[in-house]
Amino acid sequence: xxxxxxxxxxxxxxxxxxxxxxxxxxxxxxxxxxxxxxxxxxxxxxxxxxxxxxxxxxxxxxxxxxxxxxxxxxxxxxxxxxxxxxxxxxxxxxxxxxxxxxxxxxxxxxxxxxxxxxxxxxxxxxxxxxxxxxxxxxxxxxxxxxxxxxxxxxxxxxxxxxxxxxxxxxxxxxxxxxxxxxxxxxxxxxxxxxxxxxxxxxxxxxxxxxxxxxxxxxxxxxxxxxxxxxxxxxxxxxxxxxxxxxxxxxxxxxxxxxxxxxxxxxxxxxxxxxxxxxxxxxxxxxxxxxxxxxxxxxxxxxxxxxxxxxxxxxxxxxxxxxxxxxxxxxx
Amino acid sequence: xxxxxxxxxxxxxxxxxxxxxxxxxxxxxxxxxxxxxxxxxxxxxxxxxxxxxxxxxxxxxxxxxxxxxxxxxxxxxxxxxxxxxxxxxxxxxxxxxxxxxxxxxxxxxxxxxxxxxxxxxxxxxxxxxxxxxxxxxxxxxxxxxxxxxxxxxxxxxxxxxxxxxxxxxxxxxxxxxxxxxxxxxxxxxxxxxxxxxxxxxxxxxxxxxxxxxxxxxxxxxxxxxxxxxxxxxxxxxxxxxxxxxxxxxxxxxxxxxxxxxxxxxxxxxxxxxxxxxxxxxxxxxxxxxxxxxxxxxxxxxxxxxxxxxxxxxxxxxxxxxxxxxxxxxxx
DNA sequence: GGGATTACTGTGCACGTTCACAGACAGGGA
DNA sequence: TCCCTGTCTGTGAACGTGCACAGTAATCCC
Numbered sequence: 001x002x003x004x005x006x007x008x009x010x011x012x013x014x015x016x017x018x019x020x021x022x023x024x025x026x027x028x029x030x031x032x033x034x035x036x037x038x039x040x041x042x043x044x045x046x047x048x049x050x051x052x053x054x055x056x057x058x059x060x061x062x063x064x065x066x067x068x069x070x071x072x073x074x075x076x077x078x079x080x081x082x083x084x085x086x087x088x089x090x091x092x093x094x095x096x097x098x099x100x101x102x103x104x105x106x107x108x109x110x111x112x113x114x115x116x117x118x119x120x121x122x123x124x125x126x127x128x129x130x131x132x133x134x135x136x137x138x139x140x141x142x143x144x145x146x147x148x149x150x151x152x153x154x155x156x157x158x159x160x161x162x163x164x165x166x167x168x169x170x171x172x173x174x175x176x177x178x179x180x181x182x183x184x185x186x187x188x189x190x191x192x193x194x195x196x197x198x199x200x201x202x203x204x205x206x207x208x209x210x211x212x213x214x215x216x217x218x219x220x221x222x223x224x225x226x227x228x229x230x231x232x233x234x235x236x237x238x239x240x241x242x243x244x245x246x247x248x249x250x251x252x253x254x255x256x257x258x259x260x261x262x263x264x265x266x267x268x269x270x271x272x273x274x275x276x277x278x279x280x281x282x283x284x285x286x287x288x289x290x291x292x293x294x295x296x297x298x299x300x301x302x303x304x305x306x307x308x309x310x311x312x313x314x315x316x317x318x319x320x321x322x323x324x325x326x327x328x329x330x331x
Numbered sequence: 332x333x334x335x336x337x338x339x340x341x342x343x344x345x346x347x348x349x350x351x352x353x354x355x356x357x358x359x360x361x362x363x364x365x366x367x368x369x370x371x372x373x374x375x376x377x378x379x380x381x382x383x384x385x386x387x388x389x390x391x392x393x394x395x396x397x398x399x400x401x402x403x404x405x406x407x408x409x410x411x412x413x414x415x416x417x418x419x420x421x422x423x424x425x426x427x428x429x430x431x432x433x434x435x436x437x438x439x440x441x442x443x444x445x446x447x448x449x450x451x452x453x454x455x456x457x458x459x460x461x462x463x464x465x466x467x468x469x470x471x472x473x474x475x476x477x478x479x480x481x482x483x484x485x486x487x488x489x490x491x492x493x494x495x496x497x498x499x500x501x502x503x504x505x506x507x508x509x510x511x512x513x514x515x516x517x518x519x520x521x522x523x524x525x526x527x528x529x530x531x532x533x534x535x536x537x538x539x540x541x542x543x544x545x546x547x548x549x550x551x552x553x554x555x556x557x558x559x560x561x562x563x564x565x566x567x568x569x570x571x572x573x574x575x576x577x578x579x580x581x582x583x584x585x586x587x588x589x590x591x592x593x594x595x596x597x598x599x600x601x602x603x604x605x606x607x608x609x610x611x612x613x614x615x616x617x618x619x620x621x622x623x624x625x626x627x628x629x630x631x632x633x634x635x636x637x638x639x640x641x642x643x644x645x646x647x648x649x650x651x652x653x654x655x656x657x658x659x660x661x662x
Numbered sequence: 663g664g665g666a667t668t669a670c671t672g673t674g675c676a677c678g679t680t681c682a683c684a685g686a687c688a689g690g691g692a
Numbered sequence: 693t694c695c696c697t698g699t700c701t702g703t704g705a706a707c708g709t710g711c712a713c714a715g716t717a718a719t720c721c722c
Contacts, residue, residue, distance in 0.1 A: 048450030119379035384708035
């Protein structure tokens with residue numbers, strides 16, 4: 001049984017294609033009589049528009065493509081992705097648009113994304129955790145609007161984005177340590193080619209100034225193992241530290257393990273602060289004091305930005321949203 | 332600047348549309364001379380096929396829609412979703428197909444999914460963690476092929492699926508407890524309208540037989556809090572229990588907290604086993620002995636199933652993959 | 663040498679929409 | 693009465709592709 005077309009609906013309603021099309025697309029010039037007849041015909045025939053045919057003529061696809069950069073550190077990104085995906089789907093659905101997913105892990109993937117976008121298969125591009133200096137960002141500029149969820153290091157000016165105020169979050173945690181009277185505060189950062197890596201360190205330095213010596217800073221790669229390693233390193237370099245701000249909860253879990261092995265009590269001997277307020281934060285022992293990012297709002301604003309651009313808005317500003325200190329037992 | 336069409340390519344290569352189309356679609360009857368000319372023309376013009384036009388005539392969309400049921404217990408599903416999404420994207424990309432995401436949280440969402448699928452906007456449907464007796468499963472049957480990642484309770488016969496052998500996993504853990512000489516083994520299950528809820532209990536009962544008394548079984552809803560609650564309940568009902576099999580790592584983390592409050596040592600007084608081998612399993616204290624599910628393989632097989640159906644295969648069998656016991660400190 | 667086969671190519675049509683245009687009808691003002 | 697304006701409707705063309713078909717040229721077999 002063939003799917004009903006707009007012709008079938010028109011015939012059933014006793015009007016022409018044009019009138020049905022006008023109703024479907026919200027044109028005001030449709031008589032009340034025609035309107036009810038068409039609406040009945042649509043529900044009777046079970047008609048649903050053929051998007052392919054529509055986009056052939058409108059040059060629009062009714063879809064947005066979300067591009068996932070896929071680095072090794074999968075674990076870290078997960079909750080972030082999931083929330084964002086859900087919110088994007090929901091917001092797009094309200095406009096009857098759909099979300100297509102693509103990966104940009106290797107060069108082949110990126111090539112495919114560029115072809116897809118250049119080929120006009122999406123009305124907009126939503127970048128997720130794209131890396132610094134990714135060459136394919138340039139390739140995207142000639143196509144439909146693109147935005148990023150989280151800043152794209154090095155391309156903040158060219159790709160609009162919404163993000164949490166990572167720097168503020170780092171300041172909140174560091175100030176909390178200071179207010180508690182901690183004297184030797186160390187930090188474990190993320191990779192320094194990601195916004196989270198860079199800005200959380202900046203916030204830390206904002207508060208501590210000269211006291212943020214190189215000796216008290218170690219780098220991780222967002223993994224649990226790297227957090228453990230970095231903590232061990234810090235304990236060697238500065239055995240007298242009494243607090244450590246770790247740039248992610250997962251790494252903080254690793255740091256906790258290292259501290260336990262070294263026989264330090266948390267928070268008595270060493271206060272530990274995480275970042276993200278992810279699910280690990282509550283399952284560690286002790287539970288982590290951490291920084292909550294407004295993930296849902298960031299996702300929302302990102303999509304809103306993209307939709308505005310698709311609607312033809314010209315100058316959109318990046319959106320930066322505040323973080324929040326969540327106090328638990330570790331500090 | 333207009334995007335080049337197949338006409339432009341044909342003109343540039345000095346052949347007709349038909350020949351270009353044949354090359355694009357892998358038809359063998361294209362002369363070597365034409366082939367190179369066309370390939371050059373394609374890369375010179377930067378041509379990429381217009382999917383809308385293609386699907387208008389082929390009646391195929393080149394896309395698969397993944398439908399996410401969105402219950403409250405988001406946290407539990409996340410890692411699962413992320414892996415599956417990635418694998419699906421990757422496998423579909425190999426065939427130049429794309430993945431569209433939809434939500435099926437409330438009735439409105441489901442209505443939208445049905446419309447989308449019925450409207451012929453996808454060549455296949457990939458169901459994720461669909462609930463028992465979901466009415467919209469029937470609505471999907473008249474459309475393109477549908478498969479599920481994980482069994483759909485009550486529809487195992489109608490919706491093909493790939494899944495981990497949950498029952499086996501539960502047996503593995505329970506047998507391990509028995510082998511260790513545990514005598515009073517309790518269980519905290521998941522919701523009894525999910526495959527994980529039902530089958531993990533079945534496996535438990537397989538091993539214990541009559542010894543799996545009602546008194547030793549409590550129910551959770553996959554959340555951490557529910558695990559804690561259920562554990563407290565069990566301790567009241569059966570203070571002498573010496574092991575507990577918890578149907579998810581997250582709930583097990585909750586159970587661990589309850590045991591600690593009650594002053595029981597793990598694993599000395601009570602052995603605790605989880606399920607999933609998720610990221611929480613390694614961040615609890617002590618780390619969880621748990622059951623690893625072959626998530627990636629399940630995802631792969633699910634997609635493979637769907638692609639086979641899309642290719643016209645008729646009788647596909649469900650695929651069930653073995654789980655594995657991962658021994659850590661909690662048992 | 664003629665017919666059959668094989669390898670390859672070009673052309674018209676259909677897919678289901680939207681959009682621009684033209685036209686019909688009614689009501690109001692001069 | 694006539695024209696104008698506003699509301700509503702139908703129609704033809706176009707979007708870019710794949711496919712069936714017809715056609716050509718070369719090769720092969722008897």
